[in-house]
Amino acid sequence: MSAFSLFSLVILLHAHFTSSVRLLMQTPASTRWSSMKNTTEPSRTEPCRTGNPTDDCWRCDPDWETNRKMLADCAIGFGRNAIGGRDGEFYVVTDANDDPKNPSPGTLRHAVIQYEPLWIIFDHDMVINLKEELIMNSYKTIDGRGSYIELSHGPCITIQNVTNIIIHGIYIHDCVPAGNAIVRDRPDHYGPRSISDGDGISIFAGRDIWVDHCTLANCKDGLIDAVYGSTAITISNNYMFHHNEVMLLGHNDDFLADKKMQVTIAFNYFGEGLVQRMPRCRHGYFHIVNNVYTGWKMYAIGGSANPTINSQGNVFIAADDISTKEVTKRENPLGYDDWKAWNWRSDGDLMLNGAFFKPSGQDSPGSYARASSMVARPASLLTDIIPSAGILNCKIGQQC
Ligand SMILES: *[C@@H]1O[C@H](CO)[C@@H](O)[C@H](O)[C@H]1NC(C)=O
Ligand SMILES: *[C@@H]1O[C@H](CO)[C@@H](O)[C@H](O)[C@H]1NC(C)=O
Numbered sequence: 001m002s003a004f005s006l007f008s009l010v011i012l013l014h015a016h017f018t019s020s021v022r023l024l025m026q027t028p029a030s031t032r033w034s035s036m037k038n039t040t041e042p043s044r045t046e047p048c049r050t051g052n053p054t055d056d057c058w059r060c061d062p063d064w065e066t067n068r069k070m071l072a073d074c075a076i077g078f079g080r081n082a083i084g085g086r087d088g089e090f091y092v093v094t095d096a097n098d099d100p101k102n103p104s105p106g107t108l109r110h111a112v113i114q115y116e117p118l119w120i121i122f123d124h125d126m127v128i129n130l131k132e133e134l135i136m137n138s139y140k141t142i143d144g145r146g147s148y149i150e151l152s153h154g155p156c157i158t159i160q161n162v163t164n165i166i167i168h169g170i171y172i173h174d175c176v177p178a179g180n181a182i183v184r185d186r187p188d189h190y191g192p193r194s195i196s197d198g199d200g201i202s203i204f205a206g207r208d209i210w211v212d213h214c215t216l217a218n219c220k221d222g223l224i225d226a227v228y229g230s231t232a233i234t235i236s237n238n239y240m241f242h243h244n245e246v247m248l249l250g251h252n253d254d255f256l257a258d259k260k261m262q263v264t265i266a267f268n269y270f271g272e273g274l275v276q277r278m279p280r281c282r283h284g285y286f287h288i289v290n291n292v293y294t295g296w297k298m299y300a301i302g303g304s305a306n307p308t309i310n311s312q313g314n315v316f317i318a319a320d321d322i323s324t325k326e327v328t329k330r331e332n333p334l335g336y337d338d339w340k341a342w343n344w345r346s347d348g349d350l351m352l353n354g355a356f357f358k359p360s361g362q363d364s365p366g367s368y369a370r371a372s373s374m375v376a377r378p379a380s381l382l383t384d385i386i387p388s389a390g391i392l393n394c395k396i397g398q399q400c
Contacts, residue, residue: 077264088117239390250282
């Protein structure tokens with residue numbers, strides 16, 4: 001799936017922007033790269049440093065497999081302090097089965113509930129269909145590099161009341177609710193869980209969380225939702241497609257603990273078939289930087305309850321439909337007098353095919369200090385390099 005975004009972005013590199021939009025919509029993914037570049041192995045011939053700070057930190061290393069934990073020092077943005085399982089042992093998942101109450105050693109659930117820090121890897125390709133939500137304990141990395149790991153057609157990941165989680169390189173799709181069941185969340189504790197939302201990744205009262213290079217699609221609720229006082233989160237380099245309510249950041253308008261929330265959304269590729277909430281924000285501080293958006297069906301960035309939105313260096317490509325050119329949407333405001341003071345700015349974004357961002361509030365950099373987490377690269381970087389969002393096809397002994 002990472003290949004799809006790669007192909008799409010290559011079009012931006014080579015074509016004029018307005019015509020690129022049509023190409024993105026109409027050309028089958030498999031034909032794009034070869035028609036533009038006459039090769040199916042783009043990454044081998046390109047320099048490994050691309051200007052993407054996270055990727056440049058580790059992807060040039062052919063020994064990435066030996067040095068897996070280097071990744072933990074490559075985080076950017078508000079979630080950069082998430083160390084995951086860096087200071088712990090490796091845990092190798094060998095078994096794709098799932099027993100929510102008494103998980104067997106070797107399963108993903110057995111790995112994520114442990115108390116000690118663990119860097120969780122997989123010994124072969126796996127499709128994991130969980131029976132109940134996967135309730136994670138603190139200080140865990142789930143690292144799918146080197147295998148094809150799919151979490152699908154069941155409940156997916158719950159990050160609740162915990163810290164220091166890294167999720168990297170897994171394909172999460174068709175997540176559905178479950179619940180009214182007994183689920184183990186610690187080695188020495190299980191308990192009843194009510195119906196889960198059906199999110200891809202649900203973050204509830206979590207902090208120091210980093211979701212990087214995942215592919216996410218078609219879940220029942222959000223692809224990644226963060227609520228209930230969650231903060232210090234980075235969502236980077238992901239490829240998302242075919243989904244309605246993509247990302248909810250903030251519990252509800254009356255939940256004031258979300259005023260401290262800080263989230264970085266960086267270098268993601270918002271692909272085909274996405275409708276709204278990329279993200280939908282409440283109360284806190286949101287740095288939305290160096291992402292590519294293609295053809296949202298309703299809006300891209302929205303919110304309520306006075307969130308601060310700092311949009312920098314993104315590429316927004318509107319769909320052809322004249323009614324969906326606006327990037328922004330204020331949800332349920334009391335009117336202009338209410339939202340005119342909300343700090344929402346677009347700084348250095350590239351607006352294509354008629355896309356426009358309706359700013360409000362202050363434009364001084366100082367007003368965005370708490371919504372600034374990294375230096376934005378010029379949006380032209382996203383069109384000049386060959387970014388690769390989503391899961392990567394990492395081979396042992398080769399640059400990834
Ligand atoms: C790719 O390049 C090779 C050698 O230059 C050429 O023979 C081939 O026809 C090209 N293929 C396409 C699809 O352009
Ligand atoms: C998280 O904390 C809330 C209370 O704030 C509690 O209801 C919930 O069960 C906790 N979840 C887990 C997985 O411990």
